[in-house]
Amino acid sequence: MEPVVNDVKPFNNDIILKFLVDRKYRILRHLILIALLGAVFYTSKTEFSDPLSTYVKVSSFLILLSLFYINMYWLVPKLLFKDSYLGYFLGNIVLSILVALLAIIVKYFVATHSKQPVHPRDESNLFVFYFLFAVLIGASAAIKLFQRWIAASQRINELETATIQSELENLKKQINPHFLFNTLNNANVLTKKDPEKASQVLMKLSDLLRYQLYDSARAKIFLTADIHFLEDFLNLEKIRRDNFDFTITQNGVLQGLEVPPLLFITFVENAVKHNIDAEERSFVYVFFAIEDEELHFRCINSKPKIKVKRDGSGGLGLANVKRRLELIYPDRHDLQVTDNVETFNVHLIIKK
Numbered sequence: 001m002e003p004v005v006n007d008v009k010p011f012n013n014d015i016i017l018k019f020l021v022d023r024k025y026r027i028l029r030h031l032i033l034i035a036l037l038g039a040v041f042y043t044s045k046t047e048f049s050d051p052l053s054t055y056v057k058v059s060s061f062l063i064l065l066s067l068f069y070i071n072m073y074w075l076v077p078k079l080l081f082k083d084s085y086l087g088y089f090l091g092n093i094v095l096s097i098l099v100a101l102l103a104i105i106v107k108y109f110v111a112t113h114s115k116q117p118v119h120p121r122d123e124s125n126l127f128v129f130y131f132l133f134a135v136l137i138g139a140s141a142a143i144k145l146f147q148r149w150i151a152a153s154q155r156i157n158e159l160e161t162a163t164i165q166s167e168l169e170n171l172k173k174q175i176n177p178h179f180l181f182n183t184l185n186n187a188n189v190l191t192k193k194d195p196e197k198a199s200q201v202l203m204k205l206s207d208l209l210r211y212q213l214y215d216s217a218r219a220k221i222f223l224t225a226d227i228h229f230l231e232d233f234l235n236l237e238k239i240r241r242d243n244f245d246f247t248i249t250q251n252g253v254l255q256g257l258e259v260p261p262l263l264f265i266t267f268v269e270n271a272v273k274h275n276i277d278a279e280e281r282s283f284v285y286v287f288f289a290i291e292d293e294e295l296h297f298r299c300i301n302s303k304p305k306i307k308v309k310r311d312g313s314g315g316l317g318l319a320n321v322k323r324r325l326e327l328i329y330p331d332r333h334d335l336q337v338t339d340n341v342e343t344f345n346v347h348l349i350i351k352k
Helices: 015-021 023-043 052-080 085-112 124-174 177-193 195-213 223-240 265-273 313-328
Strands: 244-251 282-291 294-302 333-339 343-351
Touching: 015 023, 023 052, 023 124, 052 085, 052 124, 085 124, 124 313, 177 195, 177 223, 195 223, 223 244, 223 265, 223 282, 265 282, 265 294, 265 313, 265 343, 313 333
Parallel strands: 244 282
Antiparallel strands: 282 294, 294 343, 333 343
């Protein structure tokens, strides 16, 4: 499958580049290729007369066209794009040998059904055939590499835009007066009842704000630091709500693993926001694990018996994090969201 490039801003005004990479011109590109290649074989000369000459041209045309698409849709994506340069080189060697064998088979098969002698030393047609083969292989690889580069450039531009939007969203959270008011008010009450606990609250709040202000500005942070941030966030929520419980479970070797900052907080925030229950105890269970070279994240929260009216911001946050995952981990993640009667479950798998 060709990379999907529907709107690459730097190249919108270049008709040639748009023709080469835009998916809507895909069929037209293939038709032009087939027409040009067909014209080359139609005007070429062979050592046979009609109708045998036509059979040779059609056979050669189909052989080269098949090899072109084998290289474009199999060798390049499966080998070249995965940095298997030796495998790609050997694959083209195999194609070259296959070309020679098919050319010989076609030539002698046609010759046996005609009264015309075969000239083994006539290398001109074979040279033209191999030249076309080399041109088509090079062109197909160049087109796929160029399309991949354009798609990567678009993804980088979109990622930068998404990062800016995420930073603006994080700034709004940093100066959220409601969150700060509740936390500081709780700390103020605790200074009279339990000064030591009040000090712990202020320390956790300090760590949380420091992480948001400084650590989250980096491209990658240690997963353990992000987990510590989630723990501070949930601890502050627990202080605010008496009937709230949470756990954070870690399995496997998580030390040294790096992830984009604030990747999981949206899931945890939504879990906390939408599980408030005035009558029953609510909970949020968070799991991190390494399984088969994959990072597994699970977030499970209880749901209140009496449904609360949502403002829709949670859905927007999930949409943003889904897009961010698509940009950072294309084809390397799997996000499953399950909305049950009593719980809401999020399961994210990130491949290393």
